[in-house]
Amino acid sequence: MxxxxxxxxxxxxxxxxxxxxxxxxxxxxxxxxxxxxxxxxxxxxxxxxxxxxxxxxxxxxxxxxxWLRGCDPVRVTTVGRDPGSWSLYVPCESPDDQRVQVHWLIHAENGEKRYEREEGPGLAIGDSRIIDNRRYITLTFPLPSDLPMGYYEVKAWAQGGQAAAEASFRLIVAPDRCHVPDTIRQGERLWGFALQLYSLRSERNWGIGDFRDLGDVVEWAGKLGAGVLGLNPLHALKNVKPYHISPYAPTSRLFLNDLYIDVEQVAECKTSPEVQKRLADPSFRAQLDAARASELVDYNAVASAKRAVLDLCYRAFLRENFEGTEPDLTPKTARGWFFHQYVQQEGEPLAQYALFQALEDERQFVQSRSVVWADWPEHYRSPASDAVAEFKRRHMKRVRFFQYLQWLAADQMATLVAKTHEAGMPIGFYHDLALGSDRYGADGWRFQDVLAMKADCGAPPDAFAPEGQNWGLSPADPVRLRAGGYEYVIEILRNNLRYGGAIRIDHVMALFRLFWIPRGLPASKGTYVHYPAEDLLAILALESARAKALVIGEDLGTVPDWVRERLAAAGVLSYRVFYFERTGSGALKPPGSYPAQSLAVVTTHDLPTLAGYWEGADIETRAKLGLFASDQARIAMLAERRTDKARILAALKSEGLLPEGVPDDPAHTPAMTTELADAVHQYLARTPSWIVLANVEDLLGVRAQTNLPGTVDEHPNWCRKLPVSLRELMRDPRSERLAGQLRQARPVV
Incomplete structure (x- = not known):
């Protein structure tokens, strides 16, 4: 053949x-x-x-x-359209063709039977094939057209003469588009603020912005009229040294970063004498004061302090709310039952996550050095091994601790979501979903059968990175992804859509194709791998509709036009960055040229802030770190920046937004002023984009950018705090001024 x-x-x-x-x-x-x-x-x-x-x-x-499996693993249909048919492959010799009968049924997610059919005998036979001297036939059946959106399990049994087969597949019935809130459908154009939660300073947090700080931000932004609050990814980070602090390389995208827990709001923190004693200890208070005063987030100090106190809280929680002996404990209070119900509801994903955390803690302690799970004893490397099950039985108390942390985080996050509703925000939180996770983290351990561990993903060569970019993340294998019924994708979307009204999907092009790089080879040796985009878009639309959450796709970089067109048809918002929206001549696009179905921002976490861009802080930093190939490259970038600044001033002037006294020659405006920054945001506010976000860093005139791509230890990425406290931010007249301008430009309909 x-x-x-x-x-x-x-x-x-x-x-x-x-x-x-x-x-x-x-x-x-x-x-x-x-x-x-x-x-x-x-x-x-x-x-x-x-x-x-x-x-x-x-x-x-x-x-x-x-043919050997019996059917395809997944079938996707669209609500309101002809669902088509599905095929069953049955081993059958010719004399038995007309004797074959098929019994098949459809169960909903809750186990309820939604459809049942008996087919045959005398069925129409489709294609046939000989495999290992055995004949197989194809039988095709129409799917029911009245199933509501959701996930279903289809099971089928065939028999007749010598023929016999059993097969099952996942049926996905999805809407044709992602959810769009009524306020936007009715013409309202929203605005809001974007912030890095860890960067918030306050007089009471423990050295990192936390969920109570976020609650204060909700109240502040709500009073100003903001409809959206954009957040950095809140994914769980690695909890053993060395800490991986990038929110775009978390240990798990399924669960929350427990460093954001407001410890002092935990019930046991208020009632436990042991906890109160620790909090009153002078050395501990000094530790917190130092972490709070640090200009950068000291993740080691924060993790150490929070973990120590939360461990005491957990011990008190067990004493006060459970009876019996480990591992079989029975809740005896309402709080104990609430925790028990949470654990049951989260099921296997949380159990596996907590188990990994306990294993990682144990291996770290035993080895006394950083050890990734790929270097654990072999019997611990597979989540399904007997050794892992035995570890869980013996260390259930520790496993439950990590479930407790997630329960606390989830509870505080749910309270914040309710707070956005009370503040009248149409969207509320806009969460960021990272492209992937650390291959040696919890998701990598659990989903190692879906992830391609011997490959990385990244970006092809471009002007910014002539050799391409390697992001060090293991891509999902599209073949194994589909074979597993897309469970990996469904879990990640579902968990990330439940805490707000919008989600930003980092590198949304990965729904269509992703740049793979074989491990050990340079990025320039990589190529694209295509994904089952229609299936993935259907799942995205289904989960978005269930969560009633808007979807924004980060579509920067190498994006074919057909990808943007397909995303737009699926109801996904485009992500438009002021710096990049140019005409063919290089001029800034006028506001009216922005697509309505989009979210517009001045800059992103990987780009310079508005002040940094204007003043060349990013170029200065790159030069100090030796990131330019030559001094000529640095000089060329400075010249290009001067040209771009002139284009920005020209664009503002064309819209009548150039502040009084500001000339259109950038040489006479060396620094980014508050008035000029406001004008840029007003420029964006005039676009038809459904949402416009202003970064808090730009509101405050911060020069340094959040993350400098291509650096790890050379630059303080993902740990820089805001220059002012939360209290000072809320009292800053610049916030009311900018909010007033955005309210005027984007009034409530």
Missing amino acids: YDQPETELLRLLAERAGIASEYHDIAGTQHVTTDETRRAILAAMGFRPTDRAALIEELTAWDNGP
């Missing part, structure tokens, strides 16, 4: 696995995928592309897969 040369067989298998044969970068340059890259990516996906014989085996297995 496969008599082509080995190179052609390699390309056939790569094409079936979604590996692109070529791609064009942002400059339009064509890059052809090499056979070396094809083999490496296929190997990372679990294929054996070693030689011609192995390739033939893999291609044959691919072709035979659905």
Whole structure:
């Protein structure tokens, strides 16, 4: 059957696995995928592309897969449209064709039976195939058209003569578009603030912005008329040294960062004598004062202080609310039952997350050094191993501790969501969903069968990074993703959509394609791998509709027009950055050119702040760190920045927004003034974009940017605090002034 040369067989298998044969970068340059890259990516996906014989085996297995499995693993349909049909593959010899009968039924997520059918005998036979001297036939059945949106399990049994088969698949019935709030449908254009939660200073927090600080921000922003509060990813970070502090490389995207818990609001903190004694200890108070006074978030100090007190809270929680002996404890109070119900409701995902945290703590203590799970004893590397189950039984108290932390965080976050409603915010929180997680974190351990651990993802070569970018994250394997019924994607979306009215999906192009880099090879050797976009968009629309949450797709970088068009049709907002919205000549696009279905911002966490951009702080920092290839490159960037600043002034002037006394020559305006920053935000406010966000850093005139891509230890990424306290921010006249301008430009309908 496969008599082509080995190179052609390699390309056939790569094409079936979604590996692109070529791609064009942002400059339009064509890059052809090499056979070396094809083999490496296929190997990372679990294929054996070693030689011609192995390739033939893999291609044959691919072709035979659905026949041997009995059906495809997933079928996606759209509410209100013809659902089509599904196919069952049955081993059957010719004499039994007309004797085959099929019993199939559909169960909803809650186990309720929603549909049942008996088919045959005398069924119409479709295609047939011989596999290992055994004949298989195809039977096709129409799907019911009246199923409401949701996830269903379809089970089927076939029999008749010598024929016998059993199969099941996931049926997904989804809306055709993501949720859009009524306020936006009715024409309201919203505005709000974006902030990094960890950066908030207050007189009472423990050295990092926390959920009580966020509650104060909600009250402040609500009174100003903001409809949205944009947050950095709140994903759980690694809890053992060295701490991984980037919110875009968390240990898990399913759960919350427990460093944001307001410890003093925990019930046990108020009632436990042991906790009160610790809080009153002078050395502990000094530790908190030092963490609070630090210009940067001292993650080590914060984690140490919070973990110590929360551990005491947990011990008091067990004493006060449970009876019995470990591991079998029975709740004896309402608070104990609330916790028990939370654990039951969260189910296996929380159990596995907490188990990993306990294992990581234990291995760290035993080894007395940083050890990733891939280096654990082999019997602990698989979540399903007997050794892991035994560890859980023996260390259930510690496992439950990490469930307790998530319960506290979830409870405080839910209270904040209610607070946004009370403040009259149409959207409330806008959360950021990171592209991936640390391969050696909790998600990497649990989903190692879905993630391609021998590959990284990143970006192709461009002017910013001529050799491409490697983000160090393991991509999800699209083949295994679908084979698992997309459970990985569903869990992540569902958990991240439940705490607010909007979500920003980092690098949303990954729904369509993702740039894979074989581990050990430079980024320039990578290529794109395509994903089942229609399936993923359907799941996104379904979860968005259930959560009643708006979806924003971060579509910066190399984005084909067809991707943006498909996202727009699916109801996903585009993400438009002021710096990048240019015409063909390089001039700033006028406000009216922005698409309505978009979110507009001046800058992002990976770009310079407005003041930093204007004053060249990012160029200065890059020069100090030696990130320019030559001094000529630095000089060229400064010249380009001067040109861009002139274009900004020209754009503001064309809209009548140039502040009085500000010339249109940037040489005469060396610093970003409050008036000029306000004018830029008013420019964005005039766009038809559904949402406009102003970064708190820009409100305060901060020069340093949150994250400087390409640096790790050289720059204080993800830990810089705001220059003023939360109390000072709320009293700052600049906030009322900017809010007044945004309210006027984007009035409530």
